[in-house]
Structure formats: structure tokens, C-alpha cells
Amino acid sequence: MPMRDLFERALGHQFTRRNLLKASAAAGAVAALSGCTSEPEAFRSPAADPNVKTFRTACPRNCYDTCGQIATVQDGVLRKVDGDPLHGYTRGRLCVKGYTYVNRTYSPDRIKYPMVQSPRGSGNWKRVSWDEALTMIATKILDLKKRYGSLLPVCLNKYSGNFGIVHYGIDGTLASMGYHTTALGTPCWPAGLDAQTYDMGTFMNHDPEEMVNTKYLIIWGANPAWCAVHQMDMIMEAKAKGAKIVVIDPIHTATASKADLYIQIKPSTDGALALGMARWIVENNLHDKAFLEKHVHGWPEFEAYLLKEVTLEWASKTTGVPVEAIVELASGYATTKPSMLWMGYGMQRHINGGQNIRAIDALAALTGQIGVSGGGAQYAHLATWGFNYHAMSFAPPAGSVGVKTADGKQANRTINMNNFAAEVQALKDPPVKMLWIAARNPGSQDPDANDIKKAFESMEMVVVVDHFLNKSAEMADIVLPCTTHFESPDVNVAYWHYWMSINERAIQPMFEAKSDLQISWALSKKMNELQQGSCTYPTEGDEEEWVAKEFNEGIYSLFGIKDYNELRKAPAKAKLPAVSWADRKFTTPSGKYELYSDRAKANGLPPMPTYVQELKAPAEFPIRFMTPHPQHGLHSQFQNIPYMMQTNPEPLLEIHPKLAEARGITDGDMVRVFNKLGEVRLRARITRVVPPDTVVTYEAWYKDSPFNVNNTVAAIPADMGKLYTGNNGISFHDNFVQIERV
Ligand SMILES: Nc1nc2c(c(=O)[nH]1)N[C@H]1C(S)=C(S)[C@@H](COP(=O)(O)OP(=O)(O)OC[C@H]3O[C@@H](n4cnc5c(=O)[nH]c(N)nc54)[C@H](O)[C@@H]3O)O[C@H]1N2
Ligand SMILES: Nc1nc2c(c(=O)[nH]1)N[C@H]1C(S)=C(S)[C@@H](COP(=O)(O)OP(=O)(O)OC[C@H]3O[C@@H](n4cnc5c(=O)[nH]c(N)nc54)[C@H](O)[C@@H]3O)O[C@H]1N2
Numbered sequence: 001m002p003m004r005d006l007f008e009r010a011l012g013h014q015f016t017r018r019n020l021l022k023a024s025a026a027a028g029a030v031a032a033l034s035g036c037t038s039e040p041e042a043f044r045s046p047a048a049d050p051n052v053k054t055f056r057t058a059c060p061r062n063c064y065d066t067c068g069q070i071a072t073v074q075d076g077v078l079r080k081v082d083g084d085p086l087h088g089y090t091r092g093r094l095c096v097k098g099y100t101y102v103n104r105t106y107s108p109d110r111i112k113y114p115m116v117q118s119p120r121g122s123g124n125w126k127r128v129s130w131d132e133a134l135t136m137i138a139t140k141i142l143d144l145k146k147r148y149g150s151l152l153p154v155c156l157n158k159y160s161g162n163f164g165i166v167h168y169g170i171d172g173t174l175a176s177m178g179y180h181t182t183a184l185g186t187p188c189w190p191a192g193l194d195a196q197t198y199d200m201g202t203f204m205n206h207d208p209e210e211m212v213n214t215k216y217l218i219i220w221g222a223n224p225a226w227c228a229v230h231q232m233d234m235i236m237e238a239k240a241k242g243a244k245i246v247v248i249d250p251i252h253t254a255t256a257s258k259a260d261l262y263i264q265i266k267p268s269t270d271g272a273l274a275l276g277m278a279r280w281i282v283e284n285n286l287h288d289k290a291f292l293e294k295h296v297h298g299w300p301e302f303e304a305y306l307l308k309e310v311t312l313e314w315a316s317k318t319t320g321v322p323v324e325a326i327v328e329l330a331s332g333y334a335t336t337k338p339s340m341l342w343m344g345y346g347m348q349r350h351i352n353g354g355q356n357i358r359a360i361d362a363l364a365a366l367t368g369q370i371g372v373s374g375g376g377a378q379y380a381h382l383a384t385w386g387f388n389y390h391a392m393s394f395a396p397p398a399g400s401v402g403v404k405t406a407d408g409k410q411a412n413r414t415i416n417m418n419n420f421a422a423e424v425q426a427l428k429d430p431p432v433k434m435l436w437i438a439a440r441n442p443g444s445q446d447p448d449a450n451d452i453k454k455a456f457e458s459m460e461m462v463v464v465v466d467h468f469l470n471k472s473a474e475m476a477d478i479v480l481p482c483t484t485h486f487e488s489p490d491v492n493v494a495y496w497h498y499w500m501s502i503n504e505r506a507i508q509p510m511f512e513a514k515s516d517l518q519i520s521w522a523l524s525k526k527m528n529e530l531q532q533g534s535c536t537y538p539t540e541g542d543e544e545e546w547v548a549k550e551f552n553e554g555i556y557s558l559f560g561i562k563d564y565n566e567l568r569k570a571p572a573k574a575k576l577p578a579v580s581w582a583d584r585k586f587t588t589p590s591g592k593y594e595l596y597s598d599r600a601k602a603n604g605l606p607p608m609p610t611y612v613q614e615l616k617a618p619a620e621f622p623i624r625f626m627t628p629h630p631q632h633g634l635h636s637q638f639q640n641i642p643y644m645m646q647t648n649p650e651p652l653l654e655i656h657p658k659l660a661e662a663r664g665i666t667d668g669d670m671v672r673v674f675n676k677l678g679e680v681r682l683r684a685r686i687t688r689v690v691p692p693d694t695v696v697t698y699e700a701w702y703k704d705s706p707f708n709v710n711n712t713v714a715a716i717p718a719d720m721g722k723l724y725t726g727n728n729g730i731s732f733h734d735n736f737v738q739i740e741r742v
């Protein structure tokens with residue numbers, strides 16, 4: 001089987017532990033114990049000063065760009081972090097957050113040593129030794145196991161604080177103790193992943209560096225000016241070469257300000273706009289009949305739907321976009337070739353998000369713009385993630401008790417990461433009594449923040465492993481300090497570009513910080529000290545060796561390297577075709593692009609990309625409250641550090657002048673935003689970048705502030721996601737509130 005197919009199939013389920021295990025098995029992964037550990041710290045002296053060293057590091061945040069970095073260290077102190085000029089996507093530059101790394105690494109607010117808070121939530125933290133902290137934790141785990149007869153009362157919640165490959169250690173440690181409970185799914189992108197899977201068999205974007213070749217680009221519900229900054233370079237290059245840039249977003253974003261055409265759409269109605277465009281394209285005979293005939297399944301049914309149910313007037317009324325604008329957009333897209341669609345993840349965080357992505361994909365099929373340079377329907381890929389996942393791939397000890405699967409085997413108990421608070425509290429027999437939170441901040445990032453608080457309160461023990469005392473740590477009993485990526489080795493790839501970067505250790509761990517992997521070993525050691533054989537995970541190791549163990553022949557040949565140490569000289573790019581689906585061999589059941597999907601139908605979804613109505617505001621809470629991703633933070637990271645707090649000291653609520661006037665709110669007033677779940681108080685910024693019926697703030701964790709963007713957000717599922725990630729996505733933006741001046 002061609003390697004690309006293998007990886008696509010194997011790695012569709014990124015970030016779900018169960019599926020990563022599957023992936024490594026499918027990749028036929030044999031641990032590449034190359035023995036080539038060479039010097040742990042590559043030395044490349046750029047200048048005459050022998051005390052200055054540079055290291056290749058990689059920004060491990062959950063970010064499209066996954067930048068290659070050069071860390072400059074003088075006398076053991078991190079002095080400077082730049083973009084790696086040899087990384088073909090990063091091209092020597094970072095984002096505003098990336099340039100704060102020295103400041104962040106040496107922030108006085110970092111957790112310096114293990115601490116215990118008593119009582120929980122009091123802020124009364126006491127320093128303890130690693131040995132004391134691990135003894136408390138291991139004792140609790142053994143106690144729960146004894147009381148309940150299994151490890152199911154212990155729950156792991158881990159996500160995207162760090163996407164480095166060896167950060168999957170704690171999964172392995174807990175597995176090595178027995179079947180436990182674990183949060184499954186992802187809030188990022190699951191509805192869109194499923195949508196593209198129904199349409200094409202899987203998701204696979206073009207090489208994003210290819211975007212420079214388009215002549216007409218629709219950026220549909222993405223904000224790369226903030227969230228994928230390097231892509232902006234390529235967008236501007238395409239524009240300089242004559243391409244027309246369109247942005248479709250309810251908010252006039254920084255990206256929109258660079259566009260030739262901006263379309264302000266009513267949130268969650270994108271499917272209606274795409275269908276209106278499709279109707280116009282068909283009526284004007286601009287569809288690609290040869291492509292439809294040869295490569296598409298279900299065209300007659302879809303055409304019948306378009307002609308019977310869809311009108312431009314309906315599309316205009318539903319979306320709030322004038323008919324003339326729909327026509328301009330449809331004709332621009334269908335007559336300028338090649339034309340490219342890029343769908344962001346923000347857009348699919350709605351109850352009809354997956355269905356809307358399917359309707360937009362359909363435009364590419366309709367116009368034959370799939371498998372074309374400068375064309376396509378870009379969303380995401382996972383084709384470069386074929387690692388061994390060695391750190392996490394440990395089986396439970398024989399005889400471990402878990403939950404029974406359909407085929408009678410034992411397994412971990414999973415709960416939906418996107419409805420964590422409710423599901424973790426609902427579990428009985430046995431209940432969850434202990435949380436292990438790592439690279440995750442449910443205290444600020446999960447919906448229904450008040451319910452998250454209750455969930456934490458219902459535990460006998462909460463352990464948080466982090467760099468900072470964030471909102472989750474505030475509710476924990478024990479915090480453990482972990483290293484930053486400058487302090488521990490790792491390897492990183494992206495879900496957007498095709499590059500892989502080594503992450504060399506640049507400085508020694510700060511204070512008493514340990515890497516997640518070292519914590520995993522130390523916990524295993526303590527478990528065995530207290531009860532021999534209670535954890536089969538290694539109790540010590542060499543971090544560099546564990547990085548080497550993640551590689552296999554498949555990864556090496558995909559990236560054209562023989563040894564991972566070669567990455568110390570330069571990042572490597574995967575040898576994937578620049579244009580996805582060039583062979584038009586779709587991996588759907590019919591082998592064609594499926595406008596009609598029996599699989600979607602079997603999963604209780606509409607078989608075709610027909611319109612599914614958006615969630616309407618209830619009379620009591622008539623204002624939509626959108627909370628997309630911030631410029632100065634990456635979720636709850638970066639914004640909290642003093643440097644960023646100076647740049648951007650407080651969150652603001654963007655309100656349209658009409659709505660502000662109706663509520664007697666003027667610029668700078670404090671506003672209470674509330675619904676049945678809770679409230680947030682924010683300073684008003686009156687601006688026309690938002691529509692009159694929608695208010696906007698950006699998710700982030702501000703130091704010493706009660707601001708929590710998720711106080712009013714309900715855990716409403718998106719329509720898709722289960723197929724690939726185990727659970728549906730979440731409708732963060734289907735959030736309705738009332739506002740008043742305080
Ligand atoms: N600076 C920064 N960069 C980041 C992140 C961050 O927090 N900060 N987060 C990273 C992560 S984890 C992710 S998942 C990605 C997310 O990357 P994006 O998808 O680009 O980010 P979002 O800000 O969630 O959403 C993008 C846009 O979608 C719009 N949107 C919301 N609903 C609709 C709709 O119904 N229709 C349309 N047309 N548009 C809509 C929002 O107004 C927003 O402008 O970014 C990554 N990069
Ligand atoms: N209202 C609203 N809520 C949202 C969203 C939205 O658009 N609106 N977006 C959602 C999306 S798309 C996402 S991806 C999630 C993100 O949710 P999370 O994955 O929780 O995101 P982060 O805040 O990036 O990271 C969590 C923590 O990881 C820590 N961390 C960083 N590196 C390491 C490490 O090496 N080890 C350990 N142990 N910890 C580390 C950070 O300090 C941080 O406290 O938020 C979701 N929440």
C-alpha cells in the first residue's frame with residue numbers, strides 16, 4: 001500500500017489515545033533504536049563567542065504553524081528565540097507569541113516546585129518535595145484501586161498544551177497501572193474532519209505553500225492573520241501575483257482587512273451561502289460536467305435538491321448576504337481558475353458545522369477544483385504523524401479490570417472531552433475520584449466553567465502538571481512543575497504544513513521542573529516502591545533515547561532522512577505530493593467524491609450536504625456571544641505572562657454601535673454578559689467589526705482576573721466528529737446571552 005494511504009488511514013484519529021495506538025500499529029512501527037544519540041546538545045557556534053550556542057527547537061503549541069525555532073543560549077541562559085530560516089514554512093520568523101518565549105521561560109510566575117494546596121481553592125500553597133508529592137499521589141491511586149477494584153476512578157484529561165510526540169508519556173504510565181478513565185475527543189476540528197471524510201474518504205490539504213498558486217482564494221471562517229501567521233505571507237504573495245482574496249466571517253477580522261472582498265455572514269449559515277452559490281453556478285452552466293460524471297457520486301440527486309429547494313433569495317435571507325454579493329462570489333469562484341477554498345476550524349464550531357463544511361466542499365466538486373494546483377478545499381491533514389507513539393504504547397498489566405468492549409475484552413472507560421464536566425460527574429460504578437490534568441486547562445477552556453468547578457470539587461484528588469498556576473491549578477490539590485520545550489528534547493510535526501523539526505534541549509530544567517516523561521517515570525518508580533509490580537512503565541530513562549524510539553522506517557522514508565539526528569542540521573519536509581487528490585482516487589466506499597454519502601446516512605446524518613438550520617437565539621437571550629481565538633494568546637497560554645499583560649492588559653467586549661446605543665452602553669463601560677449558566681464582566685469596545693446582534697470577545701487567560709470566557713458557554717455538541725475522533729465537536733459559538741451595563 002502506498003505509504004501516504006497508509007498514513008492517511010492510520011492517522012486520521014489524531015490526538016485520541018486509542019487511535020494513536022492504532023496508528024502506530026498500522027504503520028508497522030518498529031522502534032527505531034538507531035543508537036545514534038550523538039551529543040545530546042548539538043553545538044553550532046555562530047560567532048566567535050564560545051559561550052554562545054544555538055539549538056534547533058520547535059514551538060509545540062496547538063498551532064497551524066508549528067514553527068521551527070533557533071534558540072540562542074549564552075552561558076546556559078536562553079537569550080533569544082528566532083524562527084528557523086531553514087524551516088521552509090517558518091522562514092526565519094515567529095508570531096508575537098513566539099517572540100515572548102525568553103520572557104515566558106523565565107517568568108517569575110512559573111511553578112517552581114511541587115506544591116500542595118490546602119484546602120483546595122484557598123490559594124494556600126505549600127512547597128513539598130517531589131518525593132512527598134509523588135507519595136501522596138501514588139498512595140491515593142493505590143487506595144482507589146483497592147477500594148474500587150480497578151483504576152477506573154482515576155481519570156486522565158490531557159490535550160493540546162504541548163503537541164510534542166514524547167508528551168504522550170502519562171498515557172503510557174496510567175495504562176501501565178491498569179485500565180482507567182480518559183477524556184476522548186478534541187474541541188478543535190472534529191466536525192470538519194468527519195465532513196471531509198464523508199466527502200472524500202479522508203482529509204488531506206494541499207501543501208499550504210501551494211496557496212501562492214491560486215488565482216481566487218476564499219478564506220472561509222479562518223483568521224490566519226492571528227491564528228496561522230505564516231500563511232498570511234503566502235496569501236499576500238498570491239495577492240501580489242494577482243489573486244483575488246475573499247474572506248467570509250461574521251467578524252471583520254484582521255484577515256478580512258487584507259481581503260479584496262469581505263462577506264459578513266450570519267454565524268452558522270455558511271451552508272446556505274454555499275448552496276446559493278452552487279445553485280447560481282448550475283443555473284449559469286458553469287459546473288464541470290466531465291468532473292461530475294467521472295469522479296462524483298450522487299450528482300443527479302444533489303442537482304435535483306439544488307434546483308428544487310435552493311434559491312438565491314432563500315440563501316440571501318438565511319445568510320444575511322445580499323443576492324448581488326452571492327452572485328459576485330459564485331461567479332468569481334466558478335470563473336477564475338484555479339480557485340481555492342480554505343475552511344477554518346472556527347466555522348465548524350456550530351450545531352451544523354460539519355454539514356456546512358460538506359456544502360462548501362461541494363463547491364470544489366461542482367467546479368472540478370479538486371486535485372488541482374491552486375485549487376482544492378483546504379482544511380487539515382495528519383499524513384506526517386506516523387510515529388511509533390512509543391511513550392504511550394504500554395499495555396495494562398495482565399488481569400487489569402476495565403470496561404467490557406463489544407467483543408468481550410477489557411478497555412479504558414472513555415468520556416467525551418467536549419462534555420467533560422457533565423460526563424465525569426455522571427459516572428457511577430465506579431465514580432471518578434481522581435483527576436490527572438496535563439497539557440490541558442479545562443478550568444478556562446472547557447464549556448460551562450461553573451460545572452467544571454463542580455466536577456473538580458467532587459474529586460478526592462486533583463493533580464495538575466503545568467508551567468503556571470492556571471485556572472485548573474487553582475482548583476487542584478497538587479501541582480507538579482513541568483519543563484518548557486527549551487528544557488527537554490522532543491520532535492514536532494504539524495497538522496497543516498509538511499515539515500518536521502527536532503526540539504533540542506537548549507537549557508537545563510528550570511527550578512525543580514521535570515518533563516512530562518520524567519514525571520511519568522518518577523510516578524512509576526514511586527508506585528513500585530509502594531507496591532511492587534503496581535506499574536509496569538519504565539521507572540527511568542534517557543529522554544533523547546525516547547525521542548529516537550518514536551521514529552520508524554516509514555517516517556524516515558517519508559521525510560527522506562536516515563536518522564533523526566539529521567534534523568539537528570535542518571528541518572525536513574515530507575515527500576508528499578504538493579497537490580492533494582491529484583489522482584482523484586477518493587477513499588470513500590464508492591471510490592468517488594460523495595455528494596451522496598451512505599455512510600453519513602447510516603450514521604444518522606443527512607446523506608447530502610443539504611441545509612441544516614442554524615441554532616436560533618432564544619427570546620430571553622437574543623444576542624450571540626462569540627469567543628474565537630486570540631491574537632496575543634494561544635488559548636490559555638502566553639496572555640498571562642507579565643510581558644503580554646502590558647501589551648494587552650484586559651479582555652474587551654466588542655459591541656456594534658447600534659446594539660450599544662439600544663442598551664445605553666458607551667465605549668469603556670463595564671458590561672455584564674450573562675445567561676442561565678453564568679456571567680462575565682467585560683469592558684465595552686464599540687466597533688463596527690461585529691454585527692449588531694452579536695458580541696465578541698477572545699478566549700484567553702488573563703493573570704489575576706476572574707475573566708473566564710466559558711462561563712456562559714453550554715456544552716452543545718456539533719453535528720459531526722464521532723467518526724474520526726470518537727466524539728462530536730462542540731458548538732462554542734452557538735452561545736446566546738443578554739447584556740447590560742453595570
Ligand atoms: N493566535 C492564536 N493562534 C491559534 C490559536 C489561538 O488560540 N491563538 N489556536 C490554535 C487552534 S487550537 C486552533 S483550533 C486554530 C483555530 O484557527 P481558526 O479556525 O482560524 O480560528 P478561530 O478563531 O477559532 O475561528 C476563525 C474564524 O471563524 C469565524 N467563525 C466563527 N463562526 C463562524 C461561522 O459560522 N461562519 C464563518 N464563516 N466564520 C465563523 C470566527 O469569527 C473567526 O474569525 O488556531 C490555532 N492558532
Ligand atoms: N469559548 C471557547 N473555548 C474554547 C475554544 C473557543 O474557540 N472558544 N477553543 C477550543 C479549542 S479549539 C482548543 S484546542 C482548546 C484548548 O484547550 P487546552 O488544550 O486546555 O489549551 P491550552 O490553554 O493551550 O493548554 C493548556 C495548558 O497546557 C499547559 N502546557 C503547555 N506545555 C505543557 C507541557 O509541556 N506539559 C504540560 N503538562 N502542560 C503544558 C499550558 O501551560 C496550559 O495551561 O480550547 C477550546 N476552548
Ligand code: SF4
Pocket residue numbers: 059060061063064065066067094095096097098099229230634
Ligand atoms: S504560536 Fe504558532 S506561529 Fe507562534 S511561534 Fe508557536 S507555532 Fe509559531
Ligand SMILES: [Mo]
Pocket residue numbers: 062187188189
Ligand atoms: Mo483547537
